[in-house]
Amino acid sequence: MNIGELAKRTGLTASRIRFYESAGLLRTVARRPNGYRSYPPETISALELITTAQQVGFSLEEIRVLLPDDARAWDRDALLQALRRKVTEIESLENRLAHSKTQLLGLMRDVQMRPDGRDRVADAQRVLSRVFGKAG
Template sequence: MRIGELAQRSGLSASRLRFYESAGLIGPAERGANGYRAFPAETLTRLELITGAQRAGFTLDEIRGLLPGCDGPAGEVGHAPQIAAALRRKVGEIEALQHRLETSKIRLLAIVDSLENGPQGLDCAANTRRVLDGIKRTDIKEAAAKEAAE
């Protein structure tokens, strides 16, 4: 199929398809006598794998190493353990990100509470110092707790 049809069926732009081709994520298209790219039908499935993996948080380099026919172990027999290991690593990264986001959310809500329920009548500079001092105290407590845990 030509690049325009592949773009339409995959939902990706022709420029993205050309990029994936030049990056080695999809096989090089054959060129017709007219110079048009002609991609095999399997390219659509490969693109679905690529876009699904990107939505799951994989980088293009990580995807390249996991796709069959690319550099890396993907073409080898028994490739499932490598894919499973990559997925476990990605789950770990997501869990770490969730933890950092939850910590940030708690800190931001504490700042909001401090702003909304703090002493009345402070000018802007004094209130800013009060809030920043609270943040610094929290940072010191968190650093001490982290150091004690290690």
């Protein structure tokens, strides 16, 4: 199939498909006598795997390492290890985000409750000292 048909069937642009090819994520594509690329049907599956992997956070380099030359040659252990590593990265990110959220909510409370008798400069110093981790 030509690149236009492949683009239509996958929802990707032709330039995105060419990018994946130049990045080494697609096997070398045969060229017709007129110079046009001719993609085999399994390219659709490869592109679906690439886009799904990107959507869940895999980098192109990580995908390149995991994609087999032949779909029958998947290295199941390497794939499982990469998936576990990605889940660990996501859990770490979730923990960092939860911590950041807690800090931001605390700062919001500090900004909202201005102690009586403090002027704006003192109040700003109090909040900023909390932002920068100093005792306030």
